[in-house]
Amino acid sequence: MKAVLCISDSINEFGNGNFEYFPIKITTNKKKFIKSLVKEVNKLLFKNNPKDVVKLLVLGFLYDSLLFSEEIKKIGFFRASKYDFSMPPVIRAFLKGFFLTSLNTKVDDRTAKYIKSVDNFLSITRDVKKLYEKIIHFTHKNDDKLFKTVVAIIDMFFMHDTSKAIQDPRRPRKLYTREALSEGASYLLYIHKDQCHLGFNNVNEIDENALFDPEYLCAIIDTYSLKEYMYSEIRIERFPYTMDKKESGVCLVCQDELFEKSRHLGFLMQDLANYKIIEATEQAYKNKAASFGTFFYSAPRLYDSLIVKLDHPVERWVLKISEKILETFKDEFLKDKYFYEELAEIKNLNHNHFVSENTFFNYKIEDDVTITDVFKFKRFIVFLSSIMMSFLKEKIQKGNAKEKAMAFRSLIPVFKKTDFINAVSILMPKNKVQSIVKLLSWVSKESNALDLQYTPFIEIESELVVPFNLFYNSNTVRNSLSLKKKRFYETNEYEPTVNMLYSSLVNKFENVCKNLKYRSNNEEGELDVILAKDGYLIVFEIKNSLHPCNIAELRTSFDYITYGAKRLNDFTRLFFSDEKLRTSILNRLGLASTGTYHIVPCIATGNRALYGYRHNSVAVRYIHELLNLINTGQITLGDKPVSTWKGSNISIDDLAKFIQEDSLYDENFSFFELQEASISYVDKKLIQQRYLYNNEAAQKKYELQ
Numbered sequence: 001m002k003a004v005l006c007i008s009d010s011i012n013e014f015g016n017g018n019f020e021y022f023p024i025k026i027t028t029n030k031k032k033f034i035k036s037l038v039k040e041v042n043k044l045l046f047k048n049n050p051k052d053v054v055k056l057l058v059l060g061f062l063y064d065s066l067l068f069s070e071e072i073k074k075i076g077f078f079r080a081s082k083y084d085f086s087m088p089p090v091i092r093a094f095l096k097g098f099f100l101t102s103l104n105t106k107v108d109d110r111t112a113k114y115i116k117s118v119d120n121f122l123s124i125t126r127d128v129k130k131l132y133e134k135i136i137h138f139t140h141k142n143d144d145k146l147f148k149t150v151v152a153i154i155d156m157f158f159m160h161d162t163s164k165a166i167q168d169p170r171r172p173r174k175l176y177t178r179e180a181l182s183e184g185a186s187y188l189l190y191i192h193k194d195q196c197h198l199g200f201n202n203v204n205e206i207d208e209n210a211l212f213d214p215e216y217l218c219a220i221i222d223t224y225s226l227k228e229y230m231y232s233e234i235r236i237e238r239f240p241y242t243m244d245k246k247e248s249g250v251c252l253v254c255q256d257e258l259f260e261k262s263r264h265l266g267f268l269m270q271d272l273a274n275y276k277i278i279e280a281t282e283q284a285y286k287n288k289a290a291s292f293g294t295f296f297y298s299a300p301r302l303y304d305s306l307i308v309k310l311d312h313p314v315e316r317w318v319l320k321i322s323e324k325i326l327e328t329f330k331d332e333f334l335k336d337k338y339f340y341e342e343l344a345e346i347k348n349l350n351h352n353h354f355v356s357e358n359t360f361f362n363y364k365i366e367d368d369v370t371i372t373d374v375f376k377f378k379r380f381i382v383f384l385s386s387i388m389m390s391f392l393k394e395k396i397q398k399g400n401a402k403e404k405a406m407a408f409r410s411l412i413p414v415f416k417k418t419d420f421i422n423a424v425s426i427l428m429p430k431n432k433v434q435s436i437v438k439l440l441s442w443v444s445k446e447s448n449a450l451d452l453q454y455t456p457f458i459e460i461e462s463e464l465v466v467p468f469n470l471f472y473n474s475n476t477v478r479n480s481l482s483l484k485k486k487r488f489y490e491t492n493e494y495e496p497t498v499n500m501l502y503s504s505l506v507n508k509f510e511n512v513c514k515n516l517k518y519r520s521n522n523e524e525g526e527l528d529v530i531l532a533k534d535g536y537l538i539v540f541e542i543k544n545s546l547h548p549c550n551i552a553e554l555r556t557s558f559d560y561i562t563y564g565a566k567r568l569n570d571f572t573r574l575f576f577s578d579e580k581l582r583t584s585i586l587n588r589l590g591l592a593s594t595g596t597y598h599i600v601p602c603i604a605t606g607n608r609a610l611y612g613y614r615h616n617s618v619a620v621r622y623i624h625e626l627l628n629l630i631n632t633g634q635i636t637l638g639d640k641p642v643s644t645w646k647g648s649n650i651s652i653d654d655l656a657k658f659i660q661e662d663s664l665y666d667e668n669f670s671f672f673e674l675q676e677a678s679i680s681y682v683d684k685k686l687i688q689q690r691y692l693y694n695n696e697a698a699q700k701k702y703e704l705q
Contacts, residue, residue, distance in 0.1 A: 030063075030064055030067060031067065033063070034060065034063070034064060034067045034068050034071050035071060037056060037059065037060050037063075037068070037071075038060070038068070038071040038072060038074075038075060038077075040056060041053055041056050041057060041060070041072075041077070042075050042077070044056070045077075045088075045090060050088075050089050050090035050093060053090045053094075054090060054093055054094050054097065057072075057094050058094075058097075058103060060072070061103065061106075061107050061111065062103070062106060062107075065106075065107035065108050065111040066108050066110065066111060068111075069107075069110075069111045069114055069115075073114075073237040073238065076233075076237070077091075078091060078118040078122070078233075078237075079233045079237075080121070080122055080125040080128075080233065081230045081233060084129075085125045085126075085128055085129040085132065086125060086126075086129070087122050087125060091122070095115070095118070095119045095122070098115055098119075099119070113242055114236065114237075114242075116242075117236045117241075117242045117243040117244075118236065118243075120243040120244060120245050120250045121232065121233065121236060121243040121250060123245075123250065124249060124250055124681055124684050124686060127681035127682045127683070127684050128226065128229055128681050128686070130681065130682050131222065131226065131680075131681050131682070132191075132226060135188065135219050135222055135223055135226075136191075136192060138215065138219055139188070139192060139216075139219055144202040144205050145202070145205045145206055145207040145210075146189075146192065146207075147189055147193070147198055147202075147458075148203070148204070148205060148206045148412055148465065149206050149207045149210050149211065149216070150185050150188060150189055150216070150220065151185070151189070151412055151452065151458070151465065151467050151470075152206055152211055152408070152411045152412050152467075153185065153210075153211055153216060153217065153220065154178070154181060154182050154185045154220075154452060154467070154470060155411060155412060155467040155468070155469045155470045156211065156411065156469070157178040157181055157182075158178055158182075158467075158469040158470045158473040158474075159389065159469040179453065179549065180224055181220055181221070181224065182451075182452045182453050182470070183224055183227060183451070183550065184220045184221060184222075184223040184224025184225075184226075184227060185220050185223070185452060186449075186450045186451045186452045186453075187223050187224070187226070187227045187450075188219065188220060188223040189450055190449055190450040193444060193450075198444045198460050199460065199461055203414055203460050203461075203463045203465065204313055204314050204316065204414055205313075205314065206314075206408070206409050206411075206412070208405050208408040208409050211408050225679045228551075228679075228688070229679070229686060231550070231551045231552055232252050232686070232688070234551065234552055234555065235252060235551065236252075238555050238558065238559075239254075239259065239554075239558060240254060240255045240256035240259050241253065241254050241255065242255055246687065248678075248684065248685045248687070249678070249681070249684040249685035249686055249687060250684075250685075250686060250687070251676070251686075251687040251688070251689060252686070252687065252688045252689060253689050254689060254690075254691075257691070258612075258613060258614060258669075259610070259613060260690065260691050261669045261672045261691050262610045262611050262612050262613035262620075262665075262669075263554065263609070263610055263613075264672065264690075264691055264692070264693060265608075265611045265612065265665075265668055265669070265672075265693065266607075266608040266609050266610055266611035267608075268693055269608045269611050270547050270607070270608045273608070274348055274352075277344070277347055277348045277351055278344040278345070278347075278348055279344075281340075281343055281344040281347040281348070282340060282341070282343075282344045285340040285343045285344070286340055288340070289337070289338065289339060289340040289343055290337070290339055290340070291339060291340055291341065292339040292340075292341050292342070292379075292382065292386075305322065306319055306320055306321065306322055306387055307319060307320075307387070307388070307391050308320045309406075314409060315406055315409070316406055316409045316410040317388075317391070317392070317395075317406060317407070317410040318410065318413060318414075319384060319387065319388055319413050319415075321384070321415075321419070321420075321423040323423070323426055326423065326426045326427065327426070338375075339379075342375060342379070346360070346375075349475075349477055349478070351624075352478075352547065352606075352607070353488055354488075354496040354497055354500065354544065354606060354623075355488050355496065359488060360488075361375075363488060365439070365480050365481065365484055365486065366435045366436075366439060366484070367435075368429075368431055368432055368435055369432050369435045369436055369439070371477055373428060373432050373436065374436060374476060374477060374480060375477075376427065376428055377424065377428065377432075377433070377436050378471075378472060378476055380424055380427055381466070381468065381471055381472055382472045384413075384468065385468035385469065385471075385472055388410075388413065388468060389468065389469070392407045392410060392411065395407035396408070412465060412466070412467050412468075413465075413466050413468065414463050414464065414465050414466070415463070415464045415466060416462060416463065416464070417437070417459065417462055417463065417464040418462070420437070420464050420466075421433050421434055421437060437457060437464070439480060439483060439484070440455055440456060440457050440471075440476070440480070441455055441457040441458065441459045441464070442455040442457070442458050442459065443459045444458065444459065444460045444461075452467070452470055453470065453474040453475075453479060453549075454479045454482065454483055455483075456470050456471040456474060457471070478546060481546065482546055487544075487545075489544075495528075495542065495544060496544075497542050497544045497604065497606050497623050498514055498515070498528050498529060498542050499514075500623070500627060501528075501529050501540060501542065501604060501623065501626060501627065501630075502514040502529050504626075504627050504630040504631055505529065505531050505630060507631075508630055508649070508650050509531055509533055509652070510533070510590070511531065511532040511533060511589045511590050511591060512529070512530070512531050512532075512589075513527070513529070513530050513588060513589055514528065514529050514530075515527075515528065516530055516585070516588060518571070518574075518581060518584065518585060519581075520574040520578040520580075520581045521578070523570065523574060525567055525570065525571055527539055527540075527541075527571065528540050528541055528542040528604075529542065530585075530589065531652075531655075532586070532589045532591055532597070533652040534652050534653075535595065535596060535597055535598055536597070536598055536600055536652050536656055537575075537585075537597045537598070537599045537600070538599075538600045538602065538652075538655060538656060538659065539568060539571060539572075539599060539600070539601050539602070540602050540603075540604050541564035541565075541567055541568050541601070541602070541603050541604070542603075542604045542605075542606075542623070543557070543560040543561065543564055543603060543604070543605050543606065544605070544606030544607075544623075545557055545560060545605075545606065545607060546607065547607035547608065547609060548607070548609055554609060557605070557607060557609035557610065558609075558610065560605075561603055561605070561610060561613070561615050561620055562615060564603040564618070565601075565603065565615040565616045565618040566616075568601035568602075568603070568618050569601070569616060569617075569618065571599075571601075572599045572601060575597075575599065600656050600659050600660060601617075601618045601619070602618070602619050602620075602621055602626075602659045603615075603618055603619070603620045603621070604621055604622075604623045604626055605620060605621070605622060605623060606623055607622075608622050611665070612662060612664075612665030612668075612669070614662065619659045619660070619662075621658070621659060626658075629644050629650070629654070629655070629658055630650055630655070633645035633650060633654075635664075642664060644658060644664075668698070671693055671694045671695075671697050671698045671701075672691040672692065672693055672694070673691065673692055673694050674689060674690075674691055675689075675690055675691070675692050676688070676689055676690075677690060
């Protein structure tokens with residue numbers, strides 16, 4: 001109890017009396033003690049026992065402020081969104097006491113900065129709540145039609161032609177991607193679902209006038225901004241951001257300029273690479289594989305009978321799936337050959353997931369569903385969408401006023417769930433269809449969060465809402481893997497990125513090992529790939545995860561990089577301090593234990609999430625660039641090919657320079673400009689500092705070169 005008694009005076013500064021409550025046994029294991037302390041904090045919080053929660057918070061921060069703050073972050077203790085954008089009395093009491101007592105001088109600087117950021121951040125939660133209520137109030141006037149109307153607006157953004165008609169005259173048009181708007185719409189519908197009265201009676205209701213109402217679009221944009229506000233909580237907990245006070249509000253500041261630039265550049269490079277792969281593959285296969293467009297438009301009249309006009313409950317056109325017509329192209333849809341449009345998507349997925357075609361197509365997302373099944377299912381949806389959209393586009397462009405209104409009303413088809421499953425079951429086994437529909441569906445009666453791109457099918461009672469454009473323009477395979485939290489390879493033994501890097505290095509250098517395990521005293525670890533030559537030890541930690549879609553999903557990649565950097569720095573420390581370990585490592589590499597070595601650590605990532613980043617002096621490099629550097633000496637940064645070898649073959653100096661220096665990335669980083677984006681919350685503002693890539697300046701410079 002000495003550890004408790006020695007800090008009781010500090011606890012009493014909070015005005016809580018003598019510190020008597022303490023149910024946790026103090027152990028010599030700091031991490032174990034801190035974890036049990038945080039667990040107790042979380043438990044007491046929901047028992048509405050603020051007095052003891054504050055005491056335990058003070059105890060934790062005094063015992064080991066750095067360890068305790070890291071554990072507190074993991075449970076999201078200070079997140080406003082966890083408490084519906086309000087500040088519970090226990091947090092208010094703690095923050096007030098933290099700044100009024102000497103506690104703020106007894107914690108480490110990083111923890112003090114974090115708690116200050118939390119305090120600044122929570123100071124505007126009431127204003128954010130007011131904005132949220134304002135959006136709800138605006139959309140409340142058309143409750144019964146809101147859900148399908150918002151889904152239709154987003155679906156139109158995923159249908160290339162029609163989205164151009166949506167304008168925003170209220171304020172200058174912002175550069176919101178359709179993915180960002182989909183996120184905003186998903187969040188708006190999710191938080192508003194109880195007011196939407198979702199059910200059989202209104203599943204077909206839509207406000208066609210609102211499809212082009214800029215106020216609706218602005219409501220979605222504001223909701224996306226609100227979601228960005230939520231992400232700000234994650235930013236100050238998990239990433240190098242702080243929240244600073246300004247006269248007009250609070251400002252989210254990135255303390256690590258390189259982090260912010262590499263994050264944005266990573267997303268830009270990923271999009272550019274995906275586009276290039278698709279474009280190149282389409283060109284390569286265009287004359288070798290059948291075209292879906294040719295297949296469909298060869299007999300478009302055949303499908304006219306699938307579209308039927310209904311008058312009840314609202315006038316609209318619907319798809320009636322005919323078994324007879326499905327039988328006419330059943331063989332074409334179920335064949336193992338792919339249309340060239342599909343091959344482009346497959347090539348892109350194979351490239352980003354590092355898998356062979358055989359592994360890719362046979363991989364099971366569910367027990368009874370392979371990726372091949374998902375592709376064939378998607379092919380059918382694309383077919384239905386082609387029928388419906390070609391019909392509706394004609395009505396939108398050439399029809400009279402009544403037909404145009406009906407066309408907009410018909411954008412999002414609604415099927416009886418059982419009818420839809422039975423129809424698709426003509427093409428593939430029913431159990432597979434049921435599994436795929438379940439995987440890709442959001443059920444309105446359940447509490448799961450909604451994301452229209454991850455779960456584009458919306459199940460409302462016995463009905464299934466299917467936004468065609470949103471579905472087939474989303475990355476279904478990637479999203480399915482993410483939903484199931486699956487990877488193609490679960491261990492390093494079969495990890496393709498490890499084997500690819502190892503094979504490339506072995507072809508160029510002699511002293512190379514992979515999956516090298518080591519132990520020093522009570523510490524142990526494993527080196528994914530290590531290379532030794534001419535006094536260099538180049539050590540690779542390889543991290544392969546799905547490319548994130550937003551700042552929240554970036555947590556996984558950033559955690560991997562943080563953990564990887566720690567492992568590499570730990571190995572460096574042990575290598576130079578433990579002679580026995582050093583001898584063992586060098587012997588396994590086929591080298592003598594004498595000599596001087598310089599360690600070059602590198603994290604090789606399977607995605608471009610933090611492109612060109614450096615964490616605690618450890619470089620982050622994209623695996624495909626490393627492979628190109630080793631195998632050919634040519635890497636491409638954006639559209640710019642760069643030669644990296646000094647001679648006719650790679651040298652250890654070439655490889656070490658690529659890892660140790662950032663000159664190849666600095667030019668792209670120089671095109672980023674610091675901007676402040678502000679979101680108004682009543683009389684205050686949330687200001688977010690961000691770096692935006694000046695594409696025009698980059699193009700001009702490359703043209704001059």
